Amino acid sequence: MSLNKNNAEEKVVRVRSDESGLIEVDCPLCGSNRSKKLFDVKDWTLHCDDRVFSLRRCSECGCGYLSPRPPENEMSLYYPPRFYWSYEGVSREIDWPAIVQNRSRQLKSKAAWLKDLPPGRLLDIGAMKGEFLWFMQQKGWVVEGVELDNNVPNPAKMPIHYGDFLKMDFSQNYYDVITFWAVLEHVYHPVPFIEYASRLLKPGGRLVVLVTNLNSVQARFYRADDYPRHLTVFTASSAKAMCKKNGLRIERISTDQNIFGGALNGGLLYAFKHACGSDTEALFNEWKQPEDKHLFWVKWKGRPSELIRTVSRIDKALSLPFEYVLDRFGLGFNMTFSAVKVMTVTS
Numbered sequence: 001m002s003l004n005k006n007n008a009e010e011k012v013v014r015v016r017s018d019e020s021g022l023i024e025v026d027c028p029l030c031g032s033n034r035s036k037k038l039f040d041v042k043d044w045t046l047h048c049d050d051r052v053f054s055l056r057r058c059s060e061c062g063c064g065y066l067s068p069r070p071p072e073n074e075m076s077l078y079y080p081p082r083f084y085w086s087y088e089g090v091s092r093e094i095d096w097p098a099i100v101q102n103r104s105r106q107l108k109s110k111a112a113w114l115k116d117l118p119p120g121r122l123l124d125i126g127a128m129k130g131e132f133l134w135f136m137q138q139k140g141w142v143v144e145g146v147e148l149d150n151n152v153p154n155p156a157k158m159p160i161h162y163g164d165f166l167k168m169d170f171s172q173n174y175y176d177v178i179t180f181w182a183v184l185e186h187v188y189h190p191v192p193f194i195e196y197a198s199r200l201l202k203p204g205g206r207l208v209v210l211v212t213n214l215n216s217v218q219a220r221f222y223r224a225d226d227y228p229r230h231l232t233v234f235t236a237s238s239a240k241a242m243c244k245k246n247g248l249r250i251e252r253i254s255t256d257q258n259i260f261g262g263a264l265n266g267g268l269l270y271a272f273k274h275a276c277g278s279d280t281e282a283l284f285n286e287w288k289q290p291e292d293k294h295l296f297w298v299k300w301k302g303r304p305s306e307l308i309r310t311v312s313r314i315d316k317a318l319s320l321p322f323e324y325v326l327d328r329f330g331l332g333f334n335m336t337f338s339a340v341k342v343m344t345v346t347s
């Protein structure tokens with residue numbers, strides 16, 4: 001293994017000596033080099049390549065992180081257009097009323113995190129097509145967004161800045177609210193995003209973040225995170241520590257599935273298929289691929305099966321009450337938290 005120290009960020013990166021081209025990193029949240037491997041993962045969703053990554057748990061702050069992982073300059077390979085926007089069509093084809101109607105419940109659930117605030121200035125990082133900006137603008141908020149990918153259509157012509165948030169020059173102590181919906185688990189170095197957002201918030205301003213939760217059955221046993229696109233898997237305590245270091249105090253945490261799906265069902269069906277002879281990798285491939293929704297839930301080795309359909313129904317019925325309880329005890333798959341800026345952080 002060779003060592004390459006990046007002086008700008010004081011991070012030690014170890015390049016693996018095998019043929020994979022992957023690198024090993026220390027904890028992206030606290031910098032500790034002490035960790036325990038949880039399990040191996042692959043890109044089961046989009047199959048952008050066949051490399052094997054590992055999810056590790058930091059022994060210091062408790063968060064999960066991918067190591068070995070692809071080098072930062074290779075991450076764009078894992079984001080083909082079909083990953084997050086092209087399925088709704090390119091600009092000229094997009095039916096905006098249909099998109100916001102389809103996402104109506106999700107948009108209302110996001111807005112509920114701000115319902116106690118009067119309209120003010122909102123900055124949404126990872127704004128996609130601007131649907132949340134549009135929704136909050138209707139409620140009187142002055143909105144701005146940031147989106148890394150300038151190929152993502154902007155049908156409602158929302159004020160979205162395209163490019164790297166960390167290289168943009170925003171006014172400090174200016175925003176009432178900054179939101180990150182399903183963004184921080186994707187970024188290579190999450191802490192600088194929180195540092196910068198904290199500087200841009202007014203004192204008393206609110207940060208709202210949705211990430212996935214390592215302390216969930218789905219993350220730990222179903223390997224439900226979207227690897228290698230999810231590079232950091234948070235916990236409530238690691239999120240609290242990250243916020244505290246950056247002048248933010250977490251006020252509320254919820255692990256319900258109102259904004260993004262992350263249901264508990266699937267485990268029983270997985271166990272049943274495994275007991276009947278399917279191996280782990282074949283099952284994760286079936287479960288996570290987006291093309292054929294029936295492949296895992298109602299088919300056996302690619303063919304419709306009444307037995308599998310029945311086990312699916314039992315699985316769903318049995319998992320619902322457990323899901324309800326786990327979500328309410330902080331053990332649901334998605335974790336949303338809000339934090340207040342309690343002091344001004346100087347650069």
Ligand SMILES: [Zn+2]
Nearest residue numbers: 027030058061
């Ligand atoms: Zn850590």
